[in-house]
Amino acid sequence: MGWTSLIPMAGDEVGYHAPGVQSFHYTDPGWTFFAQGSWLNTWINKSTLQALIAAILVIVFWLVASRKLKIVPTKGQFFSEYVYDFVRNGIARDILGPDYRRYTGYLVGLFSFLLINNWFGETFIFMYPTFSNIGYAYALAIMTWVIYIGAGIARHGFGKFMKKSLLPPGVPPYLWILIIPLEFLSNFITRPITLALRLFANLFAGHLVVLVFVVGGWFLMTYPSQSAATEMNLGYNIAGVISIVFSFAILALELFIGALQAYIFTVLTAQYVHSSLADDH
Amino acid sequence: MLVTLASSPAELLGPLWPHQWSEFIVGVVLMLIIWIVVAKKVVPAFEKMYAERSDQIAGGIERAEKAQAEAEASKQEYQQLLAEARQEAAKIREDAKNEGARIKSDMREQAEADAARIVAQAHAQVEAERSQVVHQLRNEVGGMALTLSGRIVGESLDNDDRARRTVDRFLSELESQGSVHS
Numbered sequence: 077m078g079w080t081s082l083i084p085m086a087g088d089e090v091g092y093h094a095p096g097v098q099s100f101h102y103t104d105p106g107w108t109f110f111a112q113g114s115w116l117n118t119w120i121n122k123s124t125l126q127a128l129i130a131a132i133l134v135i136v137f138w139l140v141a142s143r144k145l146k147i148v149p150t151k152g153q154f155f156s157e158y159v160y161d162f163v164r165n166g167i168a169r170d171i172l173g174p175d176y177r178r179y180t181g182y183l184v185g186l187f188s189f190l191l192i193n194n195w196f197g198e199t200f201i202f203m204y205p206t207f208s209n210i211g212y213a214y215a216l217a218i219m220t221w222v223i224y225i226g227a228g229i230a231r232h233g234f235g236k237f238m239k240k241s242l243l244p245p246g247v248p249p250y251l252w253i254l255i256i257p258l259e260f261l262s263n264f265i266t267r268p269i270t271l272a273l274r275l276f277a278n279l280f281a282g283h284l285v286v287l288v289f290v291v292g293g294w295f296l297m298t299y300p301s302q303s304a305a306t307e308m309n310l311g312y313n314i315a316g317v318i319s320i321v322f323s324f325a326i327l328a329l330e331l332f333i334g335a336l337q338a339y340i341f342t343v344l345t346a347q348y349v350h351s352s353l354a355d356d357h
Numbered sequence: 358m359l360v361t362l363a364s365s366p367a368e369l370l371g372p373l374w375p376h377q378w379s380e381f382i383v384g385v386v387l388m389l390i391i392w393i394v395v396a397k398k399v400v401p402a403f404e405k406m407y408a409e410r411s412d413q414i415a416g417g418i419e420r421a422e423k424a425q426a427e428a429e430a431s432k433q434e435y436q437q438l439l440a441e442a443r444q445e446a447a448k449i450r451e452d453a454k455n456e457g458a459r460i461k462s463d464m465r466e467q468a469e470a471d472a473a474r475i476v477a478q479a480h481a482q483v484e485a486e487r488s489q490v491v492h493q494l495r496n497e498v499g500g501m502a503l504t505l506s507g508r509i510v511g512e513s514l515d516n517d518d519r520a521r522r523t524v525d526r527f528l529s530e531l532e533s534q535g536s537v538h539s
Contacts, residue, residue, distance in 0.1 A: 097372050124383050131387040135394050142402035147410045160403050177404070181396025189391050211375030215384025219392075273373070280372060 092295050092302065095287035100208055100280070126206045130192040134185065163187050163342065171346040172353070179349055182223060186216065187342040190275075194334030197283055198327050205279040205334065210272065217272035220345045225264070228352030237352070267348060271341060278337050282330045289326055293319030499524050 141156035149157055163184045168176035190207070197205030207213050228237040242259045243252065295302055297316030299309055367374045375381055502524055 100372065101376055121377070123380060127380075127383055127387055131391055134391050138395055138399040142399040145402055145406035147406065147413055157403075160399075164403075177400075181400045182392050184399065185391040185395040186388070189388060209376060209380050210373055211378065211380025212384040214375065215381045216388055218381075219385060219388050276373075 092292075095284060095291050099287055100283070122204060123206050123209045123212070126196050126202055126204065127193065127212060130189060130196065130206065133192055134188045137188070138184070159188070160184060167339075167342055167346050171343070171350050173350075175349075175353055179223075179227075179346065183342050183346055186220075186345060187338055190216070190338035190341055191335060194279060194338055195331065197279060197286075197334060198331050205283055205330075207275050207337075208280040208283050210276040210280075213272040213276040216275070216341070217268040220271060220341075220348065221264075221268040224267075224345070224348040224352045227349050231353050241352075271344060275337050275341055278333055282326075282333055286323055286326050286330060289319050289323035293317070293323060495528060499528060502527070 137156070141153070141160075146153060164176070164180050167187070168180045168183050172179060193206035193212070196202040197208070207216075225237075228241065231237070232240060241263045242256045244255065244259070247255050293316045295316070296312045297320060299312040299316065300306060367376075499521075503520060506520075506524075
């Protein structure tokens with residue numbers, strides 16, 4: 077009996093597969109609409125379907141909500157108004173001031189799309205946050221990037237916007253060589269990357285933690301049925317139950333983090349647009 | 358070093374390199390569609406409703422202000438009416454007082470006049486009675502004197518003009534003496 081038998085999850089090649097990056101890849105869902113191996117079949121995977129469903133949900137929700145708006149709100153309208161106001165007043169108007177109207181559409185859509193996709197990580201059937209695939213996070217970050225740069229150029233013209241973005245007022249000329257690359261890096265490169273990474277990493281890590289507790293907990297709870305080992309171990313089974321129970325707390329935390337990340341992404345988008353529109357740096 | 362270890366960006370970046378670039382494209386396309394729908398359909402509907410709502414609230418405030426102004430005006434009117442009524446009441450009271458005083462003085466005057474009239478009447482009556490008594494007395498005294506002097510003289514002087522004249526003269530003298538004495 078080697079030392080590895082004390083650690084049920086290590087060196088057990090038969091039963092336990094530790095959750096990892098490969099847990100996020102659903103390239104081949106196992107069922108196919110399209111020919112196996114065709115590009116459509118590899119494209120349409122779980123995350124794509126989730127993104128599609130989320131987009132449909134967002135669009136349907138807002139179209140239904142905006143259909144018969146009453147001055148005195150009904151119960152349903154009260155809810156949709158609450159969400160709309162949360163973004164419109166709490167984010168767009170607070171940060172953008174009088175320019176908020178133009179960007180409210182993007183911010184409302186962005187927030188609701190992010191929120192639904194993030195909460196898919198804790199929803200039955202889905203149980204998988206779409207944005208734990210960094211491709212989607214990059215997509216939204218690039219859109220925000222285009223929007224805030226476009227807003228700046230539309231407001232100030234290309235030359236003035238670049239000067240404003242790259243050269244804060246009051247910098248002495250001998251520091252220009254230092255400041256201009258730094259400002260370029262921070263305003264045009266780091267911003268979208270940090271946006272995407274923050275979103276992705278939070279959801280990726282959160283989902284990974286949930287997987288560890290659930291997969292590991294299940295393995296321990298049913299030990300040794302999934303293992304090469306044969307002897308019973310009550311301690312492992314109890315630890316497995318505790319781990320499964322604890323995973324519910326982690327799921328609740330993930331709900332909160334999902335909402336928080338949707339909020340942060342939206343707030344930062346508004347913030348970047350504001351800094352592009354602002355007259356002084 | 359890294360380059361020799363990682364043969365592709367996917368190996369180098371791990372989960373930071375999109376597993377499939379289709380995810381990126383799908384993300385952009387979906388977000389674009391959501392953006393267009395929300396910005397074109399949803400935001401205008403909500404903003405229109407908000408504008409109507411704030412209009413209605415502003416209208417409500419305006420109506421309330423108008424009502425308040427009306428109330429203020431009617432209050433002033435009421436107060437003015439009240440003041441007028443008070444003034445009028447004071448005037449009526451004053452008039453009544455004056456009238457009362459006038460009536461009182463009128464009545465006093467009348468009473469005085471009545472009293473004077475009654476006194477005068479009484480005076481006149483007394484005078485008339487006195488003159489009547491005097492006249493009667495004179496006749497009786499004259500008669501008695503004639504009778505007495507007739508008895509003394511022994512002849513009747515009843516139908517005698519001279520005797521009458523004598524009696525009258527005597528009485529006149531008596532009267533003038535009385536008036537001197539009295």
